[in-house]
Amino acid sequence: MMISILPKWTPSITSHHQSSFLPLYTTRSRLLSFWDLQENVEDCNMEKKSHYAKKDMILREMPPALVVVLLLAVLLLNILLYLYLSSFYVSSSHLDLDPNLCPSGYFRLGPLKNCSPWLSCEAIDKEVRKLKCVGEGAVKKVFLSEWKESKVALSQLTNSELENDFLHGLKMLKSLQSKHVVKLLGYCKEQYTILTEYHPLGSLKSLNETLDLPKYRGLNTWHHRFILAIDYVRILHYLHNSPLGTLVMCDSNDLDKVLSQYLLTSDFHVVVNDLDALPLVNRSAGRLVKCGHRELQGEFVAPEQLWPYGEEVPFDDDLMPPYDEKTDIWKIPDVSNFLLGHIEGSDIVRLHLFDVHMECKKNNPVERPSAQMVLDTYRKVLTSLIREVAMPGTREML
Numbered sequence: 001m002m003i004s005i006l007p008k009w010t011p012s013i014t015s016h017h018q019s020s021f022l023p024l025y026t027t028r029s030r031l032l033s034f035w036d037l038q039e040n041v042e043d044c045n046m047e048k049k050s051h052y053a054k055k056d057m058i059l060r061e062m063p064p065a066l067v068v069v070l071l072l073a074v075l076l077l078n079i080l081l082y083l084y085l086s087s088f089y090v091s092s093s094h095l096d097l098d099p100n101l102c103p104s105g106y107f108r109l110g111p112l113k114n115c116s117p118w119l120s121c122e123a124i125d126k127e128v129r130k131l132k133c134v135g136e137g138a139v140k141k142v143f144l145s146e147w148k149e150s151k152v153a154l155s156q157l158t159n160s161e162l163e164n165d166f167l168h169g170l171k172m173l174k175s176l177q178s179k180h181v182v183k184l185l186g187y188c189k190e191q192y193t194i195l196t197e198y199h200p201l202g203s204l205k206s207l208n209e210t211l212d213l214p215k216y217r218g219l220n221t222w223h224h225r226f227i228l229a230i231d232y233v234r235i236l237h238y239l240h241n242s243p244l245g246t247l248v249m250c251d252s253n254d255l256d257k258v259l260s261q262y263l264l265t266s267d268f269h270v271v272v273n274d275l276d277a278l279p280l281v282n283r284s285a286g287r288l289v290k291c292g293h294r295e296l297q298g299e300f301v302a303p304e305q306l307w308p309y310g311e312e313v314p315f316d317d318d319l320m321p322p323y324d325e326k327t328d329i330w331k332i333p334d335v336s337n338f339l340l341g342h343i344e345g346s347d348i349v350r351l352h353l354f355d356v357h358m359e360c361k362k363n364n365p366v367e368r369p370s371a372q373m374v375l376d377t378y379r380k381v382l383t384s385l386i387r388e389v390a391m392p393g394t395r396e397m398l
């Protein structure tokens with residue numbers, strides 16, 4: 001059914017960087033499924049001639065009025081489908097407008113509640129009760145807590161050396177409140193605490209375990225998982241075009257690290273939670289960024305994040321060239337592949353994303369697409385896959 005909309009496949013790609021996302025095709029079963037698809041495509045081609053001859057005959061025998069009515073029906077179905085899909089996916093220019101959002105300094109927990117001011121040190125001390133630790137990273141320890149019968153998350157600085165990261169994260173949380181970012185409920189700078197909305201499904205790191213629970217197994221579909229990947233790219237697009245300028249998600253040196261910075265909401269969307277390492281690129285002032293002051297290694301980080309002068313020259317942060325937000329684009333294929341998982345249909349989605357993922361893995365950052373371009377492609381692929389599932393064969397009729 002979906003074979004007819006497969007994009008052109010280019011198996012002869014030789015970039016050494018493909019290894020970080022091509023292993024998904026390297027198990028025997030996955031290779032088999034791909035070549036099975038290819039065979040099907042060839043079979044389809046062989047049958048095409050007789051198929052078109054038959055269709056031609058049927059069309060000639062049909063009264064012209066009926067043909068027109070059929071075409072109009074297909075057109076109408078397409079319009080309805082388009083309207084249905086656009087109700088799901090607002091255009092990118094309206095990405096950040098959320099009618100439920102309170103003015104800066106206020107928050108709302110639950111759709112029907114009023115906006116309340118962010119909780120102060122006193123209110124946090126008096127009204128918030130810590131229940132249990134639900135997460136810990138390099139900077140913060142996070143506690144499930146209770147505030148006025150609502151579950152909330154209380155984050156506390158654990159390492160005083162990382163005070164500046166903590167305060168930077170708080171500043172970003174305050175400035176970037178939107179549907180892409182975890183909701184801020186209050187903070188106390190003096191005690192290094194931040195209060196945010198609690199998300200019981202935790203971070204994206206535990207996505208596979210969550211989707212394995214009987215309660216959520218029904219959501220373990222390529223469609224739901226692809227929407228998470230779209231959310232992730234949409235968040236990158238927001239950070240790269242934020243009200244503060246172009247921000248780079250630097251807390252992202254390996255896959256687990258990236259995943260732990262994003263939370264899965266109960267309605268199965270993604271919000272970014274940890275904004276502690278989010279430097280600003282100021283291209284017009286010629287200011288680029290560096291993710292930390294230590295040498296980075298491995299294939300997960302972008303090539304421009306690696307020490308360029310070989311092993312003979314010892315690493316020196318002062319000599320390390322800075323870079324920009326295209327490091328986030330390099331990481332998209334790896335994160336998306338994790339989010340898509342290994343379930344029925346996810347390899348088909350992967351095939352459709354193959355070309356744009358190859359672009360993301362270009363060695364030269366300038367040649368990589370912007371988050372907006374990746375987002376547009378992801379959306380188009382989702383729309384065409386949904387259309388194909390809803391109305392198989394309509395493309396052929398048209």
Ligand SMILES: Nc1ncnc2c1ncn2[C@@H]1O[C@H](COP(=O)(O)OP(=O)(O)O)[C@@H](O)[C@H]1O
Pocket residue numbers: 134135136137138139140141142153155182196197198199200202203260261263273274276
């Ligand atoms: N609002 C929240 N709801 C549920 N879990 C959370 C929340 N905030 C953080 N966590 C959990 O705590 C972990 C660490 O939080 P994070 O802010 O990334 O700390 P760090 O800055 O130390 O990396 C997250 O990966 C997640 O599992």
Ligand SMILES: [Mg+2]
Pocket residue numbers: 137138251260261274
């Ligand atoms: Mg973190």
